[in-house]
Every structure is written in structure tokens, then in C-alpha cells.
Amino acid sequence: MFIKNRSESEELRVLKALNPRMDLAEKEKQYYLNLKKGFEGEVMFDGYLKRIVIQSFILNDLLFEQNHSHFQIDSLMISQSLTYLFEVKNFEGEYYFDGDTFRKINGTEVKNPLLQLERNVSLLRQFFNSIGFKIPIEPYLVFVNPDFTLYQAPLNRRIILPTNLNRFIHHINNQKSNLNYQHSRLSDTLLSSHLTKSPFSKIPPYExxxxxxxxxxxxxxxxxxxxxxxxxxxxxxxxxxxxxxxxxxxxxxxxxxxxxxxxxxxxxxxxxxxxxxxxxxxxxxxxxxxxxxxxxxxxxx
Ligand SMILES: [Zn+2]
Known part of the structure; x- marks a missing residue:
């Protein structure tokens, strides 16, 4: 059950409206296009989450502050015994892991999404502790775009490739899950802790x-x-x-x-x-x- 739906962020809406009306610098334009693409990927993933039939609370697009660090969560799903944390990437093309670095097929280094996921898990765990919840977190890095290929994928069951998505949803649907008031309390606490103003906003000044x-x-x-x-x-x-x-x-x-x-x-x-x-x-x-x-x-x- 979707508790919090996804909508375009304020930043994305402003950049979208701004793009045809002023000449964005190359960097700003790239940032806008990445934001837009990321959002489209998340919406694509929501299509899969909609097929989850077990009792669950799904909260999309959350922003928290823990220990003076902000962290964003693409999708979080509370089930009976687990909290699933999904980091969604709408990458297209061919990529590979080279030890701890993540690269495009031409060698260009890209920010390693597994490290980003690790950071989010750690902050979320601290956040759960601070509000008194002990439910385990199961993190997943989801590559949602059907035109994404990953070579030398590390044997990491946290990575969900586009071709695994259906099986993964099926796997979740086979779990047993009965939610009680504790789960509702967790979901409510998460909602009330969610920040609406992003500190990451990169909107250029305009008049x-x-x-x-x-x-x-x-x-x-x-x-x-x-x-x-x-x-x-x-x-x-x-x-x-x-x-x-x-x-x-x-x-x-x-x-x-x-x-x-x-x-x-x-x-x-x-x-x-x-x-x-x-x-x-x-x-x-x-x-x-x-x-x-x-x-x-x-x-x-
Ligand atoms: Zn046109």
C-alpha cells in the first residue's frame, strides 16, 4: 500500500519550467536532465511496486536529516519483519564495476551507487535507533532501465538488474507479512520526520x-x-x-x-x-x- 506517493520535486519543476525560458549553463542543463531522468526511473520502479500484494507500507521519496547529514530515500517499504530500502538508478548503456569504482564502458568514472546505498543504510539505521525502532533494513540497488547492461557484476544480491525485476517482485510477494500498529507507528514517524525543503537545490538565480x-x-x-x-x-x-x-x-x-x-x-x-x-x-x-x-x-x- 502506497502511503506516500511520488511527485516531481520543487527543484525539478522549477528547472523544467526554466529550461526553455533561459539559457542554462551546460552543467545546469546536465543536472536538470539527470534529475528528470532519475525521476522517470523512479516512476518506472513505482510501476513494479504497485504489483506488491503482501501487506506493506510503501513510502516514496523521503528526505531526512541524521547527525547533520541529509539523506534521500527513493523508496522504502515496510513489511512485517523487514524494511526494504530501494535506491533506484535509471542508467542507460553499458557499465562495469572496477573494484570499488563504477565506470561506463568507455572508462569514465561514475559515482559508485553501492557506496551511496551503504551511506543511506547507515544513516537510516541510526535514524531508526534514534526513534526507537529495531526493524532490520534490507537495502537494494535497482537498475530499472531495460537498456542498462552491467558487466562484471559483483556477486552482490543487493543489485537488482532490469532482467531480475519481475522475479524480485515475485519473491517479495512470496513472503509472509502481517502489519500491526507498530508498523503504522513507524510509518507515521517517518512521514512526520520527512523534510520538504531540500538543501541540495541547485536552481540558478533568475529574474x-x-x-x-x-x-x-x-x-x-x-x-x-x-x-x-x-x-x-x-x-x-x-x-x-x-x-x-x-x-x-x-x-x-x-x-x-x-x-x-x-x-x-x-x-x-x-x-x-x-x-x-x-x-x-x-x-x-x-x-x-x-x-x-x-x-x-x-x-x-
Ligand atoms: Zn515541439
């Missing part, structure tokens, strides 16, 4: 004035300038989006990037690069937001 205005294609990121009155068409990838969806999506992006500013018809008109008539903006916004204030000072919330 409204410097951001590109327009509606940007959700598929390829190009600006959508062809408006038929009913829909917008992306010239670069031919994706079509109806007025309401494109307008509400842009308004949402405005809120994500300018959380302190109020949404008015004029602001949305400018934010969307003048592509929609103000009359259309007012109509769509009225149907989906509440109007506050009067006349030229009215805004949507």
Missing part, C-alpha cells in the same frame, strides 16, 4: 524580466507561435495543444517560477508572448481559477 516569454512545446521545448484560435501548433515537432491546456500549463509555469507574483490577464498575456487574445485568457482563467480584486487590479488564484 522575471530576463525570462523568455511565450508558450513552449511540452514535447520539444520550442516556442509555439502558430495559433489557430483553437490550438497551438509546434512548428518544430508538429505537436498540437488546445488553447485551454496550453494556457493553464503556462499559467502554472508562471506560478512555479514567480511564486510571489499575482496572475492577472495582462501578466499571462505577456508571459505567453502575446499569442492568446486577452479575451480568451480571461475566459479560460475564470473557468479554472478564482478571481480576487476588482477591475484592472483583479487577479487569479
Amino acid at each position: 522575471y524580466a530576463q525570462l523568455r516569454k511565450g508558450v513552449f512545446c511540452h514535447s520539444c521545448g520550442a516556442v509555439m507561435e502558430e495559433y489557430s484560435g483553437r490550438e497551438l501548433i509546434c512548428k518544430s515537432c508538429s505537436v498540437k495543444e488546445n488553447t485551454k491546456s496550453a494556457l493553464l500549463r503556462s499559467a502554472k509555469e508562471f506560478n512555479i517560477l514567480n511564486p510571489k507574483d499575482k496572475l492577472s490577464t495582462n501578466i499571462i498575456y505577456e508571459w505567453c508572448g502575446g499569442v492568446f487574445p486577452k479575451k480568451t485568457i480571461r475566459k479560460v482563467m475564470k473557468e479554472n481559477y478564482t478571481i480576487s480584486g476588482y477591475g484592472q487590479w483583479s487577479y487569479f488564484e
Whole structure:
């Protein structure tokens, strides 16, 4: 049973909205793409977790602080006698372990995910001790992408490869598990200790004035300038989006990037690069937001 669902982090949402509207530095762009890919991998793994039928509490995407160290958990599953800790990686391509180092097939060193897992287990164990729970932790490093290949895999039963995933879920489903109030108490304590503000955030500074205005294609990121009155068409990838969806999506992006500013018809008109008539903006916004204030000072919330 999913107790805490996964959603895009604040950081990912901001970077996603920012990406087409300003020129991110190469490093920032790479960071954003990794974040996005990581999230997609976690969502893929959730698809497998949904097939777990034994009694369990699944908590996704947790952030804790223990001994002044922050640690993030992709998925945690509480069963009768174990807590499963899953570190999910959406790596693609060919990799190998070279002793304690983890490398791409071309030799490039990548941060060793097993070490990251070890660190998380150690911090989680200390955290469990600090709140008075003794339940054992079973950690797994899950490679979720079907296009991932691992050569010279260490004989480590903590590593789950894409081809093992189905068997692994089947294996969990064969365990006996009856949860009681102690498990609920653990789950509640974890939820209430979860931090919502990440200290890792790497959002570059930006100002409204410097951001590109327009509606940007959700598929390829190009600006959508062809408006038929009913829909917008992306010239670069031919994706079509109806007025309401494109307008509400842009308004949402405005809120994500300018959380302190109020949404008015004029602001949305400018934010969307003048592509929609103000009359259309007012109509769509009225149907989906509440109007506050009067006349030229009215805004949507
Ligand atoms: Zn496009």
C-alpha cells in the first residue's frame, strides 16, 4: 500500500519550467536532465511496486536529516519483519564495476551507487535507533532501465538488474507479512520526520524580466507561435495543444517560477508572448481559477 506517493520535486519543476525560458549553463542543463531522468526511473520502479500484494507500507521519496547529514530515500517499504530500502538508478548503456569504482564502458568514472546505498543504510539505521525502532533494513540497488547492461557484476544480491525485476517482485510477494500498529507507528514517524525543503537545490538565480516569454512545446521545448484560435501548433515537432491546456500549463509555469507574483490577464498575456487574445485568457482563467480584486487590479488564484 502506497502511503506516500511520488511527485516531481520543487527543484525539478522549477528547472523544467526554466529550461526553455533561459539559457542554462551546460552543467545546469546536465543536472536538470539527470534529475528528470532519475525521476522517470523512479516512476518506472513505482510501476513494479504497485504489483506488491503482501501487506506493506510503501513510502516514496523521503528526505531526512541524521547527525547533520541529509539523506534521500527513493523508496522504502515496510513489511512485517523487514524494511526494504530501494535506491533506484535509471542508467542507460553499458557499465562495469572496477573494484570499488563504477565506470561506463568507455572508462569514465561514475559515482559508485553501492557506496551511496551503504551511506543511506547507515544513516537510516541510526535514524531508526534514534526513534526507537529495531526493524532490520534490507537495502537494494535497482537498475530499472531495460537498456542498462552491467558487466562484471559483483556477486552482490543487493543489485537488482532490469532482467531480475519481475522475479524480485515475485519473491517479495512470496513472503509472509502481517502489519500491526507498530508498523503504522513507524510509518507515521517517518512521514512526520520527512523534510520538504531540500538543501541540495541547485536552481540558478533568475529574474522575471530576463525570462523568455511565450508558450513552449511540452514535447520539444520550442516556442509555439502558430495559433489557430483553437490550438497551438509546434512548428518544430508538429505537436498540437488546445488553447485551454496550453494556457493553464503556462499559467502554472508562471506560478512555479514567480511564486510571489499575482496572475492577472495582462501578466499571462505577456508571459505567453502575446499569442492568446486577452479575451480568451480571461475566459479560460475564470473557468479554472478564482478571481480576487476588482477591475484592472483583479487577479487569479
Ligand atoms: Zn515541439
